[in-house]
Amino acid sequence: MLVVVAATSLFVTSVVSYAYRSLKPPPPKVCGKPNGPSVTSPRIRLSDGRHLSYRERGAPKDMAKYKVILVHGFDSSKDIYLPMSQEMMERLGVYILTFDRAGYGESDPNPERSVKSEAFDIQELADQMQLGSKFYVIGVSIGTYAIWACLKYIPHRLAGVSLVVPVINFWWPSFPAKLANEAYKKQPKRDQWKLSIAHHAPGLVYWWMTQKWFPYCSIMQRHPILFNKRDVETINNMSQVPMPNEHEIRQQGVHESLHRDIIVHFGKWEFDPMELENPFANNESSVYLWHGHEDKLVPFELQRYVVKKLPWIRYHEVSDGGHLMIHETGLCIAIFRELLLGEAPTAST
Ligand SMILES: *[C@@H]1O[C@H](CO)[C@@H](O)[C@H](O)[C@H]1NC(C)=O
Numbered sequence: 001m002l003v004v005v006a007a008t009s010l011f012v013t014s015v016v017s018y019a020y021r022s023l024k025p026p027p028p029k030v031c032g033k034p035n036g037p038s039v040t041s042p043r044i045r046l047s048d049g050r051h052l053s054y055r056e057r058g059a060p061k062d063m064a065k066y067k068v069i070l071v072h073g074f075d076s077s078k079d080i081y082l083p084m085s086q087e088m089m090e091r092l093g094v095y096i097l098t099f100d101r102a103g104y105g106e107s108d109p110n111p112e113r114s115v116k117s118e119a120f121d122i123q124e125l126a127d128q129m130q131l132g133s134k135f136y137v138i139g140v141s142i143g144t145y146a147i148w149a150c151l152k153y154i155p156h157r158l159a160g161v162s163l164v165v166p167v168i169n170f171w172w173p174s175f176p177a178k179l180a181n182e183a184y185k186k187q188p189k190r191d192q193w194k195l196s197i198a199h200h201a202p203g204l205v206y207w208w209m210t211q212k213w214f215p216y217c218s219i220m221q222r223h224p225i226l227f228n229k230r231d232v233e234t235i236n237n238m239s240q241v242p243m244p245n246e247h248e249i250r251q252q253g254v255h256e257s258l259h260r261d262i263i264v265h266f267g268k269w270e271f272d273p274m275e276l277e278n279p280f281a282n283n284e285s286s287v288y289l290w291h292g293h294e295d296k297l298v299p300f301e302l303q304r305y306v307v308k309k310l311p312w313i314r315y316h317e318v319s320d321g322g323h324l325m326i327h328e329t330g331l332c333i334a335i336f337r338e339l340l341l342g343e344a345p346t347a348s349t
């Protein structure tokens, strides 16, 4: 009898302990802390004590005509590859500031990360770097949740905005249920699961993304299903470019970098982007949105719906474009020239 009780309690203890271990992410290895990676790049200290690591490129800040903060996407960093030479950036008169979003690279994790907190990280970065009262912002892929938040919370600070292949959230209230549902059903099954868990049960995201029983997420596994023909060509081109810091992207742990991105982006937002107002009501600047008709990650049907609701956004749909357009020379330059110079892109892009 006693043996049975002991065995049962041992079994229960093991199950609970397994569940606990597999649900709870390990603490991040924070940069600059005793067990963490070392800090190798410049950082600012935010008002809540967190550090943000940044990188500057292009024209020197004091000489630059245009100051741009560019926000990286999923599994990326301040070292995001931009196919523009130093000379080209100087000719354009552009200074580009990139930073590791919270939890990525050498920026401290923010367990309180939200759509809103990312906008205020950007504002504090701009102020500490003395970019002036207004600056340009460009967001790429999932990094655009920070840009929607800038439009919501700090519109008066923006000199111009470009959203590049912005990831949508199927649960934004303005989407008609039927449209959102149809698009959702077209996602690979594993990604439907991931999205649903992120939205309804964020506490299970760590377990889902680290379990070995089911295929868990196409993007983490860099699955070819996500890329169209032009993307594959871009990936081949990029494989020629040395990216010495790529190993640093996830160095503090995948939970506070990658998983937190999924939880925040596909969670419940404090506002609906499709109800935002034009920050440039006097036509002093513009908001642009670039999307690929063949983007395998973000259905163009939903993107078209977003811009239909926000007619002040100038929309470009690249007919054979995929998800990696910021890394293509012609498109990257067109995106910058339009944002900074108001120059309409040519047909060849
Ligand atoms: C890949 O590189 C070649 C050679 O530089 C270029 O002509 C081509 O446009 C690039 N393709 C993409 C999709 O970036």
Ligand SMILES: *[C@@H]1O[C@H](CO)[C@@H](O)[C@H](O)[C@H]1NC(C)=O
Pocket (backbone or CB within 6 Å): 283, 342
């Ligand atoms: C706003 O500016 C653009 C050029 O930047 C121009 O094409 C457009 O007609 C202007 N719209 C209004 C309402 O003034």
